Amino acid sequence: xxxxxxxxxxxFRTSYxxxxxxxxxxxxxxxxxxxxxxxxxxxxxxxxxxxxxxIQISYLGIAALGLxxxxxxxxxxxxxxxxxxxxxxxASAWMNISFGIPxxxxxxxAGFLTMGxxxxxxxxxxxxxxxxxxxxxxxxxxxxxxxxxxxxxFSGGSAGSSADPINLFGFAxxxxxxxxxxxxxxxxxxxxxxxxxxxxxxxxxxIAVRDHYLSAEIMGIKLNKxxxxxxxxxxxxAGIGGALYAHYLGYVSAEGFTLFMSIQFLAMIIIGGLxxxxxxxxxxxxxxxxxxxxxxxxxxxxxxxxxxxxMVVDGLAYIKEMAIGLxxxxxxxxxxxxxxxxxxxxxxYWKFYPFSY
Amino acid sequence: xxxxxxxxxxxxxxxxxxxxxTDVSFSVKQGSxxxxxxxxxxxxxxxLNCISGxxxxxxxxxxxxxxxxTHLRPNDRADLGMGRTFQNLALFAHMSVLDNIMVGRHHxxxxxxxxxxxxxxxxxxxxxxxxxxxxxxxIDFLEISHIRxxxxxxLSYGLRKRVELAxxxxxxxxxxxxxxxxxxxxxxxxxxxxxxxxxxNEEFGITVVMIEHDMGVVMDIxxxxxxxxxxxxxxxxxxxxxxxxxxxxxxxxxxxxxADVKLEEVS
Numbered sequence: 243x244x245x246x247x248x249x250x251x252x253x254f255r256t257s258y259x260x261x262x263x264x265x266x267x268x269x270x271x272x273x274x275x276x277x278x279x280x281x282x283x284x285x286x287x288x289x290x291x292x293x294x295x296x297i298q299i300s301y302l303g304i305a306a307l308g309l310x311x312x313x314x315x316x317x318x319x320x321x322x323x324x325x326x327x328x329x330x331x332x333a334s335a336w337m338n339i340s341f342g343i344p345x346x347x348x349x350x351x352a353g354f355l356t357m358g359x360x361x362x363x364x365x366x367x368x369x370x371x372x373x374x375x376x377x378x379x380x381x382x383x384x385x386x387x388x389x390x391x392x393x394x395x396f397s398g399g400s401a402g403s404s405a406d407p408i409n410l411f412g413f414a415x416x417x418x419x420x421x422x423x424x425x426x427x428x429x430x431x432x433x434x435x436x437x438x439x440x441x442x443x444x445x446x447x448x449i450a451v452r453d454h455y456l457s458a459e460i461m462g463i464k465l466n467k468x469x470x471x472x473x474x475x476x477x478x479x480a481g482i483g484g485a486l487y488a489h490y491l492g493y494v495s496a497e498g499f500t501l502f503m504s505i506q507f508l509a510m511i512i513i514g515g516l517x518x519x520x521x522x523x524x525x526x527x528x529x530x531x532x533x534x535x536x537x538x539x540x541x542x543x544x545x546x547x548x549x550x551x552x553m554v555v556d557g558l559a560y561i562k563e564m565a566i567g568l569x570x571x572x573x574x575x576x577x578x579x580x581x582x583x584x585x586x587x588x589x590x591y592w593k594f595y596p597f598s599y
Numbered sequence: 600x601x602x603x604x605x606x607x608x609x610x611x612x613x614x615x616x617x618x619x620x621t622d623v624s625f626s627v628k629q630g631s632x633x634x635x636x637x638x639x640x641x642x643x644x645x646x647l648n649c650i651s652g653x654x655x656x657x658x659x660x661x662x663x664x665x666x667x668x669t670h671l672r673p674n675d676r677a678d679l680g681m682g683r684t685f686q687n688l689a690l691f692a693h694m695s696v697l698d699n700i701m702v703g704r705h706h707x708x709x710x711x712x713x714x715x716x717x718x719x720x721x722x723x724x725x726x727x728x729x730x731x732x733x734x735x736x737x738i739d740f741l742e743i744s745h746i747r748x749x750x751x752x753x754l755s756y757g758l759r760k761r762v763e764l765a766x767x768x769x770x771x772x773x774x775x776x777x778x779x780x781x782x783x784x785x786x787x788x789x790x791x792x793x794x795x796x797x798x799x800n801e802e803f804g805i806t807v808v809m810i811e812h813d814m815g816v817v818m819d820i821x822x823x824x825x826x827x828x829x830x831x832x833x834x835x836x837x838x839x840x841x842x843x844x845x846x847x848x849x850x851x852x853x854x855x856x857x858a859d860v861k862l863e864e865v866s
Contacts (some may be wrong), residue, residue, distance in 0.1 A: 258728045258731045258732065258735075259724070259728060260732070261731075262727060262728070263722070328639070328671070341691035366792075380624060390694065409826065435716040436716075437714045438715060438716040438717070438718040439712065439715055441707075441718075441727075442710055442716070442723050442727060443705060443708040443709075443710050443711075443715055443720065443723075444711065444712045444715050445707070445715070446694070446698055446701055447702070449691060449694055449698070450691050450694070450702045450705075452693075453690075453691035453692055453693055453694065454687060454689050454691055454692070456653070457685060457689035457690070457691070458691075458702070459672070459673045459674050460651055460652075460653075460673050460674075460676075460677065460682075460683055461674075461702050461703055461705055461706075461766070461770065462674045462675075462677030462678060462705050462706035463679060463702070463705055464672075464674050465674070472710060474712075487688075490670055503744070505813060517693070544783050
C-alpha cells in the first residue's frame with residue numbers, strides 16, 4: 243500500500259504530538275540516543291585517526307545538510323557551496339582576530355554572515371532556475387574564490403589566516419579528543435535544527451515551492467522569499483560547517499575552497515539522497531570513508547606479491563579521484579534516489595521477511 | 600438581497616493579438632454557488648486565473664470582499680481568504696496528504712525559520728498541533744482520513760481532486776474557485792464531489808465559483824450560471840433562464856437543426 247509506514251504493528255498513536263515525532267518509533271529514538279552516548283565515549287576507545295574522520299564527517303555533514311535543504315528540498319541548484327563553506331571559515335577567523343570576539347560566538351556569527359552573503363548571491367535565484375541558476379552560482383564560486391585570494395584584510399590573502407581553537411571557560415579544545423565533542427554537539431544540534439525546520443511551516447513551504455510553485459503561490463507562499471530564504475539557510479549551514487573546519491585545523495588558506503569542493507558536496511547529497519536528512523549524513527559518511535576504504539584496499543594489495551606493482555601504488559591518488567567519479571555514476575544509474583531510499587527498501591524487505599508481500 | 604463578495608468590473612485580457620477576455624463583468628453573491636460555463640477556449644480558466652492572480656488583466660477591476668485586489672499577488676489573495684483548485688492536478692506530489700493540507704494553513708501560521716527549528720521552546724510545536732486539529736476537521740469533512748499519510752502523487756485521480764479541495768479549504772477561505780472539479784470522474788465520484796461542494800457551501804458558508812462542463816451538475820447545484828463564449832459574456836442568471844436562452848443553446852449545446860444539417864452534409 244502507498245500508506246505503508248515502517249511502524250511495527252501494534253504501535254498505535256493516540257495524539258497528534260506522537261504523530262509528529264522526528265523518530266518514527268521509540269526503538270529508533272533509543273538507538274539514536276545510544277549511538278550518541280557510545281560516540282561520547284569514542285575518544286577513550288578508538289584511535290585518534292578515526293576521531294579526525296568523524297570530525298571531518300561532522301563539519302562536512304553540516305554543510306551538506308544545508309546544500310540538501312537548497313537542492314533537495316527547495317529544488318534550486320548551487321555550484322557555490324564550497325565557496326560559502328570557505329567564507330564561513332574565513333569569517334569566523336576574521337571576527338575572532340580582528341574584533342576579539344570569543345570563538346564560541348564567532349561560529350554562529352559566521353553562519354549569519356555567510357547567510358547574508360549567500361542571500362546576496364541568491365538574489366538571482368528568485369528569478370531564474372535550472373541551468374541558468376547553476377551558472378549564476380558558479381559566478382558566486384569564482385567571485386568568492388577571487389575575494390579570498392585578494393582581500394588581505396579579511397582572509398590574509400595568499401598567506402591564509404590562522405584561527406584560534408575554541409576556548410570555553412579557560413579550556414581550549416585544541417586536541418582531536420576534545421574537539422570531537424564540539425563536533426558531535428554541533429552535528430547533533432544542526433541536524434535536529436534541520437529536522438525541526440523541515441517539519442514546521444518553512445520546511446513545508448520549501449517543499450511546496452519545489453513540487454509545484456504555481457499552486458504554492460496560490461496557497462499564500464511568497465515564492466521569491468522562500469527561494470531566497472532557502473539560499474540563506476543553506477549558506478548558514480555552510481558557514482557553520484566552515485567555521486568549525488577553521489577552528490579545528492587552526493589555519494585557513496584559500497586553496498581548499500574550489501569548485502571541486504562544491505561538486506563534492508553535490509555528490510554527497512546525490513549519493514545520500516536528495517530531500518532526505520538522514521540520507522545527507524549517509525552520503526557524507528560514504529564520501530569520507532570511500533577514500534579510506536580505497537587506501538585500505540591498496541594497502542592489502544601491497545601485501546600480496548602480484549599487487550605490489552609500483553605503477554598501481556603510484557597511481558593511487560588518481561585511482562581515488564576516479565573512484566569517486568565512478569561511484570557517482572553508478573549511483574545515478576542504479577540508485578538515483580540515493581542511499582536513504584535503498585535503506586528504506588532494505589528495511590521494507592526485512593519487515594516482511596520471509597514473505598515478500 | 601445579500602451583498603456580493605466578488606465584483607468583476609469590465610475585465611479584459613489579451614495575449615498579444617489574442618483576446619482571451621473582453622469586457623467581462625459580473626458579481627458573485629455572498630454564500631452562493633456560481634458556475635461559469637462555455638465551450639473550450641471561451642476564457643473560463645483565464646477568468647479564474649485573473650481572479651486568483653495568476654494573470655493580470657489588461658483593464659478592469661476585481662473587487663474581492665470590498666477590496667480592490669486587481670494588482671495583488673496570488674499569495675496575498677490567500678491571506679484575504681481566496682482558495683482555488685486547478686484543472687490539471689497541482690498537488691505537491693512528493694508530500695504526504697497531511698502535509699499538502701498543512702501547506703494550506705501556511706498563511707495562518709506564524710513561525711519563521713528561526714523559531715520553527717526551536718520547536719519545543721518557541722511554541723512552534725503547539726502551533727503545529729493546533730493547526731493539525733483544524734486540518735483533521737477538513738480531512739474528516741472530505742472523508743479522506745484513510746489516506747492522510749499517503750504520498751499525494753501515488754493517489755488515484757478522484758482522490759487527488761478531493762485532496763486538492765481539502766487543501767483549498769484549509770486556507771479558511773471565504774471564496775473558493777474550482778476549476779473543473781469533476782472532470783474525468785465517474786458518476787459516483789461526481790456525485791460525491793457535488794455533495795462536498797454543496798456541503799462546504801452550506802455548512803461553512805464558503806462562496807463557490809466553479810467552472811464545470813457537466814451540465815447536469817451545473818444545473819443542479821448552482822445558484823447562478825454565467826456563459827462565456829470567445830471571451831465575452833453571453834448571459835448570466837438562474838440556471839433555468841440560462842438554459843432557456845436560444846443563443847446559449849447554439850453556442851454551447853448546439854442547436855438540433857444544426858446537428859441535422861451536419862448529418863445531411865455527411866450523408
